[in-house]
Amino acid sequence: MEGILNIILLGGMAVTAIAIAKMRNLFVVTMLSGIYSLLSAGIFVLLDAVDVAFTEAAVGAGITTVLFLSTLILVGREAKPRQFRMQAILPFLLVLAVGAGLIFASLDPNMPRFGDPNSPANQRLAPEFLADSVPQVGNEAPTRVGIPNIVTTTLASYRGYDTLGEVVVIFTAGIAVLILLGAARRRREDEELEGPETGAKPEPPKEDSRMADASKEAPGS
């Protein structure tokens, strides 16, 4: 049963991805990528990665779609068709060659099969983490960490440095978006909008004063 669901969901993902590649209406593309994320969340549940599925459903299908939509309002929703056929054919041939090479490589007899408990990925570290977290037989007191969700344990404790780095990356990306889009608002009003804009300037509407407030201490304003 799980195997069949796995095959159907993955097949659905491949179809959605190809549809995304062919579509030119960016609104449709965005919606399809939301579906794509939801399908991948389903696959993560099937493959026992409940935490990952949770995140993918909230982030991929939720926030990413909203962000893409709010970008589309700013940049327009129709992609122009290509001018030269060559631009489509050359990458296609390259992709075909690379894909064929990778599939050939996957036929290697040493490639771990799906769900193989003895695959190299399952040999190191994870058994130690599990042994650390699982209560010993006859001794109900948990060892070392004592938190049932091993993903949380690994995330925050064993790989704490890694997670700290990830949080700093998110922090940096947030600040960078703020610098790129949040701060230049004043300058844009002054420089790019010509003529009629000056008429509106002396009496800015109520929200504008709050917006100015928000970008006051930003650099470059």
Next chain:
Amino acid sequence: MTDLIIGLYNYWIVIILMMVGFYIVMSRQNLVKSLIGLNIFQTSVFILYITLGKVTGGTAPILEKGIKLYSNPLPHVLILTAIVVGVSTTALGLALVVRIKEAYGTIEENEINRMDNES
């Protein structure tokens, strides 16, 4: 033969998804679409990792009495953080796209290249 197909099916789909994303990025078109292509590429890598961590007959790695076999939690942790980092970098990319639109008036890659070459 069926064994081979079921054992390697996930990898093949991962390769297909990866190549579709790669193609969208390479075939130089709309910048928003390129970002979606990058997302597809990214998700294919996520699926590869999670597939490697799956153990047949195992359950989700949340401890419960009476269960001995769990899937590998390590790939889950790596991918969990990667998804959230992925959305923040996507947002950064979209912010750049918005600025490019404001500076060039277009987000088609070849038009931007042409403008750069002309000036």
Next chain:
Amino acid sequence: MRNHLVLRVIAKLLIPFILVFALYVQFHGDYGPGGGFQAGVIFAVAFILYALIYGLENARRVMPPTWLRAGTALGVLIYAGTGIATMFLGGKFLDYSRLAHDASHGQHYGIIAVEFGVGLTVASVMVTIFFVFAGRQRLTDEDPDEENGA
């Protein structure tokens, strides 16, 4: 979207539950699926929904951008501060076992603190990003109106 009665009522009903669910995911992450990353995103979704339905100005009034920026930095600070605290207690950086007499309890406290930091940063960054994008959009949307009015 501000004149859709159904949307307004449903959103008002849903948002408290989304927030409570986010807190549940945050603090129950030790026992079930969940944790700081997911909780932060869900928490942010509540505010994004509010901004979508009731407009950006109202959302900014509920969650001022200054707070958001403070939250962004504070989350990282809590995470790193937990590490520094364990160093002061004689351990290594992020060695939570020092936080309590019992190593296991110390680990638990440390993980809760660190996950809270993660959740705070993720939620603040997500809401900030959305506000910034939506703010741009409002400006370009309203410009023609202003020009016509002037």
